[in-house]
Amino acid sequence: MYLKQHLQTHKDLYLILISWPIVGAILPVPAAIGWAVITFLLLLRTGAYSKILLALLTILLFSDSYLKPLSFASTAKIAVVVLLFLHIVTNFQKFKKYSNAPFISFAPFLVYILLTNFWAQDFFTAVQKTVSYGIMFFLAPLIYLKAHDDSKTCWKDIIMFYSVFLAAGLILYFISPEAGTLADRFRGLMGNPNGMGTLLTLVAVLFFIFYQRHKTFFLDRPSVIFFVVVFVISLLLCGSRTALFAILIFLGFTRIRYFSNFVTLGVFVILMFSYNYIMTMVPEIAASLGLSEYLRVETLDEGSGRVVAWAFAWEQVQNVFFTGGGFGYTEFLYKKYYTYLSVLGHEGNAHNSYLTLWLDTGLLGILLFAAGLIRIILRVVKTSAYALPVFYSFLFSANFESWLAASLNPFTSLLLVSLTLLSQGDVIPLDSATSEQPAEIKPEIQ
Numbered sequence: 001m002y003l004k005q006h007l008q009t010h011k012d013l014y015l016i017l018i019s020w021p022i023v024g025a026i027l028p029v030p031a032a033i034g035w036a037v038i039t040f041l042l043l044l045r046t047g048a049y050s051k052i053l054l055a056l057l058t059i060l061l062f063s064d065s066y067l068k069p070l071s072f073a074s075t076a077k078i079a080v081v082v083l084l085f086l087h088i089v090t091n092f093q094k095f096k097k098y099s100n101a102p103f104i105s106f107a108p109f110l111v112y113i114l115l116t117n118f119w120a121q122d123f124f125t126a127v128q129k130t131v132s133y134g135i136m137f138f139l140a141p142l143i144y145l146k147a148h149d150d151s152k153t154c155w156k157d158i159i160m161f162y163s164v165f166l167a168a169g170l171i172l173y174f175i176s177p178e179a180g181t182l183a184d185r186f187r188g189l190m191g192n193p194n195g196m197g198t199l200l201t202l203v204a205v206l207f208f209i210f211y212q213r214h215k216t217f218f219l220d221r222p223s224v225i226f227f228v229v230v231f232v233i234s235l236l237l238c239g240s241r242t243a244l245f246a247i248l249i250f251l252g253f254t255r256i257r258y259f260s261n262f263v264t265l266g267v268f269v270i271l272m273f274s275y276n277y278i279m280t281m282v283p284e285i286a287a288s289l290g291l292s293e294y295l296r297v298e299t300l301d302e303g304s305g306r307v308v309a310w311a312f313a314w315e316q317v318q319n320v321f322f323t324g325g326g327f328g329y330t331e332f333l334y335k336k337y338y339t340y341l342s343v344l345g346h347e348g349n350a351h352n353s354y355l356t357l358w359l360d361t362g363l364l365g366i367l368l369f370a371a372g373l374i375r376i377i378l379r380v381v382k383t384s385a386y387a388l389p390v391f392y393s394f395l396f397s398a399n400f401e402s403w404l405a406a407s408l409n410p411f412t413s414l415l416l417v418s419l420t421l422l423s424q425g426d427v428i429p430l431d432s433a434t435s436e437q438p439a440e441i442k443p444e445i446q
Helices: 002-009 011-026 029-046 049-064 073-088 100-105 107-118 121-149 153-174 193-213 215-219 220-236 241-254 261-273 275-289 303-319 329-336 338-344 353-380 387-398 412-424
Strands: none
Touching: 002 011, 002 153, 002 412, 011 029, 011 049, 011 329, 029 049, 029 073, 049 073, 049 153, 049 412, 073 121, 073 261, 073 387, 100 107, 100 353, 100 412, 107 121, 107 353, 121 412, 153 193, 153 220, 193 215, 193 220, 193 241, 193 387, 193 412, 220 241, 241 261, 241 387, 261 387, 303 329, 303 338, 303 353, 329 338, 329 353, 329 412, 353 412, 387 412
C-alpha cells in the first residue's frame, strides 16, 4: 500500500507540516510565521524537491483557511514563495534544462500587467500582486519538473498528499462540525465550501492525468480507494454545483475526445451559451431525483449572489474598459461598495476570473491572457489527447470563481502543474518502483 510508504518516507515533512498549526495555535502570529519560514529554509537546504513542492502546496492551502491556528499562513506564504524563487534563481543551473511552457506562453501578459501598476489604485498592492503572479508562473512548473526528476514517485506523493489533506478536513468536520463548515456546507481545512469545490475540480483533473500516465499504480487498490472515498465524500458534503458540473464536463469530454478538436470546441461553446437554459431544467430534474436541497435549487436564479456580482462588475468594466484599473482594482471596488452589494444579496468578490481580469487589466490584458491560453492550448493539444477536456473544466470553473486572476492561492499552482504535465504528452517514463519499463514517448494526437 503506497499510502503507508508515502507516510513513512515523508514522516519528517509531515512532522513539520503538523507543527505549523500547532505553533500557530499556541504562539503569536509573528512567531508562527518565523517558525514556518525557518522550517521551510531547512527543507530547502536538504534539496529534497518533492518535499519542498509539498510544503509549498501546504502553505498555499493553509493560507486559504479561516481557522485561527492557520492565520499565520497568509503572511508566511509570501516569504516562502520569495525564498523558493530566490533559491531557483541562485541555483538556476539545476533548473535551466526544463522547458517552462506556461511561463513562456503567458510572458507577454505578465509583462503587460507590470505596466498596469502605474495607473493602479494602490501602487504598492498592485506591485505585490503582479510580481507574485509572475513569480508563481515562473517557479511552479520548474519546481514540479525538478521534483519529478529527483523523485520518480513524486506524482504518487502528490495524490497521497491531497488524500491526507482531504482526510484531515473530514476528521475536523466530524470532530468539530462548526469549524469544518460554513453556512451548513463542508469546507474542511479550506476557507469556504466553494474553495473546497475548486480544489476538488483541480485535483480530480490532476488525478486523471496521472492515471493516464501511470495506470499500474492503480493496481494499488487500497491507496486509490482511500483517495476516491475522501474525494467523493468531500465533493458531496461541500455541495459545490460548480465543482460537480466542472468534473462532469471533464469526464464527458474525455469520452468524446476521439472527435475532432473543432467538434469538441463547438460542443463546449454551445454548452456555455445554453448554460442558463440548462439551469432552468435543473430544479425539475433535482426534484425528481430528490436532490433539490443538495443542489440548493432555491438559489439558482440568483446564482448564490453571482448574478449581482457579475452585473456590478460589467457595469464597472465600462469605466476601465481598455486598460483596466491595475491588479487589485476588483478587490478595491468590492470593498468600497460592500454595503451596497450586501443589500442586493451579494458578499464577496466578482466570482468570475474573466471579469476580474478585465477590471484589473482591461481589454488589452484579457486579449493577451487569451493569447497566452491559446498558445499553450495549441502546444499541448498536439501531445495530449486529454488537453481540451482539461481546459474545458478549468474554463468552466474559472467562470464562477476568481481564482484564475490570483496567484498565491491553492489553485493557480495546481493549474500550472497540470499545464506542465500536459506539455509532456500522454506517455512519460515511469519509475522502476512500479515495475514498469520506461515507455517510448509517443504523443497521441487527436
